[in-house]
Amino acid sequence: MLQTSNLGYPRIGQEREWKRALESYWQGDITEETLNEKMKQIRLSHLQKQLDSGIDFIPVGDFSYYDHVLDTAMMFGVIPDRFKSKQNDTLETFFSMARGSEAGQASEMTKWFDTNYHYIVPEFEASWTPQVKENTILKAYKEAKKELGIDGKPVILGPFTFLKLSKGYEPKEFSTLLGKLTPLYEQIIKELHDEGASLIQLDEPSLVTSLSQEDINQFKELYKKLTKAVPEANIFLQTYFDSVDYYSEIVSLPVKGLGLDFKHDKGKNLQYIKELGFPNDKILGVGLIDGRNIWKADLMKSVQLLEELKGLVSSERLLIQTSSSLLHVPVSLNQEVKLTKELKDGLAFADEKLVELKLLGDHFRSGSKEYSQDFQNHQKQVEQFNQSPFRKDIEAQTLAGIKTERELSFEKRKGLQEKKWNLPFLPTTTIGSFPQTKDMRQARTKWRKGELDDLKYESLINEKIEKWIDIQEKVGLDVFVHGEFERNDMVEYFGEKLEGFAVTKNGWVQSYGSRCVKPPVIYGNVNFDQPMTVKETAYAQTLTKKPVKGMLTGPVTILNWSFVRDDISNKEVTRQIAKALVEEIEALENAGIEMIQVDEPALREGLPLKAEDQQEYLSWAVESFRIATAHVLPTSQIHTHMCYCEFHDIIDSINALDADVISIETSRSHGELIQIFKTNVYEKGIGLGVYDIHSPRIPEINDMVQVIEKALEVLPAKSFWVNPDCGLKTRTEDQTIAALENMVEATKKARSLISAK
Numbered sequence: 001m002l003q004t005s006n007l008g009y010p011r012i013g014q015e016r017e018w019k020r021a022l023e024s025y026w027q028g029d030i031t032e033e034t035l036n037e038k039m040k041q042i043r044l045s046h047l048q049k050q051l052d053s054g055i056d057f058i059p060v061g062d063f064s065y066y067d068h069v070l071d072t073a074m075m076f077g078v079i080p081d082r083f084k085s086k087q088n089d090t091l092e093t094f095f096s097m098a099r100g101s102e103a104g105q106a107s108e109m110t111k112w113f114d115t116n117y118h119y120i121v122p123e124f125e126a127s128w129t130p131q132v133k134e135n136t137i138l139k140a141y142k143e144a145k146k147e148l149g150i151d152g153k154p155v156i157l158g159p160f161t162f163l164k165l166s167k168g169y170e171p172k173e174f175s176t177l178l179g180k181l182t183p184l185y186e187q188i189i190k191e192l193h194d195e196g197a198s199l200i201q202l203d204e205p206s207l208v209t210s211l212s213q214e215d216i217n218q219f220k221e222l223y224k225k226l227t228k229a230v231p232e233a234n235i236f237l238q239t240y241f242d243s244v245d246y247y248s249e250i251v252s253l254p255v256k257g258l259g260l261d262f263k264h265d266k267g268k269n270l271q272y273i274k275e276l277g278f279p280n281d282k283i284l285g286v287g288l289i290d291g292r293n294i295w296k297a298d299l300m301k302s303v304q305l306l307e308e309l310k311g312l313v314s315s316e317r318l319l320i321q322t323s324s325s326l327l328h329v330p331v332s333l334n335q336e337v338k339l340t341k342e343l344k345d346g347l348a349f350a351d352e353k354l355v356e357l358k359l360l361g362d363h364f365r366s367g368s369k370e371y372s373q374d375f376q377n378h379q380k381q382v383e384q385f386n387q388s389p390f391r392k393d394i395e396a397q398t399l400a401g402i403k404t405e406r407e408l409s410f411e412k413r414k415g416l417q418e419k420k421w422n423l424p425f426l427p428t429t430t431i432g433s434f435p436q437t438k439d440m441r442q443a444r445t446k447w448r449k450g451e452l453d454d455l456k457y458e459s460l461i462n463e464k465i466e467k468w469i470d471i472q473e474k475v476g477l478d479v480f481v482h483g484e485f486e487r488n489d490m491v492e493y494f495g496e497k498l499e500g501f502a503v504t505k506n507g508w509v510q511s512y513g514s515r516c517v518k519p520p521v522i523y524g525n526v527n528f529d530q531p532m533t534v535k536e537t538a539y540a541q542t543l544t545k546k547p548v549k550g551m552l553t554g555p556v557t558i559l560n561w562s563f564v565r566d567d568i569s570n571k572e573v574t575r576q577i578a579k580a581l582v583e584e585i586e587a588l589e590n591a592g593i594e595m596i597q598v599d600e601p602a603l604r605e606g607l608p609l610k611a612e613d614q615q616e617y618l619s620w621a622v623e624s625f626r627i628a629t630a631h632v633l634p635t636s637q638i639h640t641h642m643c644y645c646e647f648h649d650i651i652d653s654i655n656a657l658d659a660d661v662i663s664i665e666t667s668r669s670h671g672e673l674i675q676i677f678k679t680n681v682y683e684k685g686i687g688l689g690v691y692d693i694h695s696p697r698i699p700e701i702n703d704m705v706q707v708i709e710k711a712l713e714v715l716p717a718k719s720f721w722v723n724p725d726c727g728l729k730t731r732t733e734d735q736t737i738a739a740l741e742n743m744v745e746a747t748k749k750a751r752s753l754i755s756a757k
């Protein structure tokens with residue numbers, strides 16, 4: 001019988017209870033025991049909700065106290081030595097790896113595929129002893145059964161992807177390590193099977209990236225071994241985020257089932273099945289409820305697709321699924337009382353997606369040609385939404401009259417800018433935001449509710465700006481920022497101000513650890529309405545003689561960190577955003593702000609997972625940035641900033657942005673970034689983050705001097721900037737001031753060391 005399955009459920013909770021529990025624990029407000037209790041409560045309530053929704057397969061083991069990749073590393077004892085010696089407590093070790101502590105620098109954090117979710121990069125060290133420290137998936141499985149009578153579907157990050165996402169080994173060691181991991185997975189799977197798990201999901205999203213034939217051979221080898229070692233267990237191989245291009249080889253593996261994404265595969269998975277067939281001894285997981293976006297599913301389209309598949313796979317072997325874990329969408333539409341009905345009717349968050357699964361499953365199980373009333377109501381809303389005036393066909397955005405090229409080349413404007421800005425050697429600056437303290441956030445919440453008037457709210461913002469201009473003077477930075485106190489989030493803020501966007505009340509999604517974001521919804525055509533950043537920046541500039549950088553989020557990042565309409569191309573939407581930013585940047589220049597940072601931290605994140613799609617994306621992404629910035633005066637200095645990603649494969653595109661100065665994060669992955677510049681000459685201004693802002697640790701002066709010296713081995717000193725690796729909004733005021741003081745001290749030392757040479 002056709003069944004329904006969810007691949008993973010959001011952890012944060014309807015009211016972000018999860019976040020609050022974690023943060024209270026870190027602050028020392030609650031004990032480990034209380035934390036565990038709260039976590040259990042949250043975990044079980046999520047399972048209960050899924051049970052109540054009536055879907056068949058409920059994931060277990062997807063819940064985490066921080067990140068599921070880190071969980072997997074812990075499960076196998078992949079713990080760097082620096083954390084082993086000092087701590088015995090598992091939970092403390094776990095959080096130290098994630099966040100850094102006295103014991104040592106946090107592990108690197110990077111993007112989970114092309115999403116805004118970040119995982120902690122496992123670090124293999126020579127001292128690693130293969131082991132199953134604790135079968136935490138089994139623990140989750142047993143708990144669901146014992147507490148709620150749920151026969152859950154264990155979800156495990158598969159060995160191939162786990163190792164691909166890890167570091168600390170040479171490419172040639174990959175197969176040896178995989179060989180060591182395999183028996184550990186066998187043990188986990190066996191224990192789960194013995195406990196009664198009827199289907200065990202192994203997530204292998206790496207299968208959708210561009211892999212070599214050798215990779216595929218290793219993958220096949222691995223799964224043959226695994227299935228041979230535990231033949232009795234039903235291993236379900238799950239992929240997501242794109243198509244599986246080695247389909248014919250993967251589909252013939254002796255696993256029980258294969259899960260494919262039918263939402264983000266550009267139609268390829270269906271094409272492969274049609275061309276190459278699907279074995280009649282396997283289950284096909286059909287991911288057609290979108291785990292990455294929030295539009296209500298067009299169930300008639302899903303029905304058509306399933307009908308097509310029924311001709312190829314018998315219906316009792318079909319599993320209707322979400323396209324990926326629901327980790328990437330908000331929990332529930334329940335509280336969205338402020339959205340227009342027209343828009344809200346077009347949306348589905350995690351809980352509503354479970355309902356969609358159920359509607360589809362019920363329809364197929366009924367065997368009827370008739371559609372239930374609920375199904376019809378759902379479909380009517382989808383159709384109405386598609387016909388809304390804001391979804392109407394739009395004219396393709398042309399580039400007529402739009403500059404994509406600065407008036408002067410970098411070589412020519414460089415001298416003019418040096419003269420205009422007259423900055424010291426190794427200029428120091430920050431990336432934009434200063435601490436968003438509780439009083440500021442609370443004031444904003446009150447202001448939103450109408451409990452605080454505009455005047456009071458604005459004067460609080462101005463006070464913060466004054467305070468931090470003063471701090472920047474005292475610390476002795478060279479280029480200032482206003483601090484972004486008026487912003488809740490660097491993307492949501494612009495979503496609130498631009499036309500074509502809607503913002504939600506409670507549409508939170510986990511970004512990293514306890515940090516969440518509320519992506520705005522781009523439902524219509526994007527247009528500039530009125531200046532968005534001029535007031536605060538211009539005010540800050542009146543308070544100091546030092547230059548204050550204007551601070552904007554770039555078009556590609558606004559796109560990638562929003563939920564985007566799917567009726568026109570992303571390229572088209574990004575162009576619309578870029579054109580709106582042209583007006584903002586003009587307004588800043590007119591207000592005398594001529595050093596302007598246009599952040600693109602998500603440029604790399606949006607890079608398609610398959611090599612063959614990447615060039616096209618990069619070309620329109622770069623073009624959009626250039627549309628936004630090319631029109632400024634030659635003396636105006638455009639900065640940009642990127643973080644959390646690998647840059648080596650996009651360095652040409654970074655150069656093509658033609659920004660005068662770029663700051664890139666490196667502090668958790670320093671060595672690697674430096675390598676890039678050994679082989680790529682970079683002539684424009686560049687700041688490499690000299691310390692990690694995500695960790696509460698205060699960076700040491702000498703550590704930062706070393707970072708600077710190391711960078712200067714490969715980068716020209718005269719174009720080097722000193723800055724933290726990202727914005728400081730998540731730090732406390734004390735941490736920030738202490739860190740910046742040390743950074744300025746380190747710069748002074750570096751200056752004298754270098755001029756002495």
Ligand SMILES: Nc1nc2c(c(=O)[nH]1)N[C@@H](CNc1ccc(C(=O)N[C@@H](CCC(=O)N[C@@H](CCC(=O)N[C@@H](CCC(=O)O)C(=O)O)C(=O)O)C(=O)O)cc1)CN2
Pocket residue numbers: 116436438441442444445487488489490491492511512514515516517518561644729730
């Ligand atoms: N969109 C986006 N993606 C990104 C980043 C980013 O900055 N933005 N940075 C990278 C890393 N991600 C980050 C993501 C989130 C946060 C972060 O600090 N998030 C905050 C929420 C920010 C926010 O919008 N806060 C609201 C406050 C809403 C709120 O919680 N108010 C409280 C009251 C105040 C309080 O108790 O704190 C309430 O209503 O109960 C605001 O300032 O207006 C959090 O999780 O805590 C930091 C970095 C990559 N991806």
Ligand code: MET
Pocket residue numbers: 431432433490551599601641643726727728729
């Ligand atoms: C995630 S990149 C952050 C850039 C932004 N200007 C800030 O400082 O917060």
Ligand SMILES: [Zn+2]
Pocket residue numbers: 431601641642643665725726727
């Ligand atoms: Zn950043």
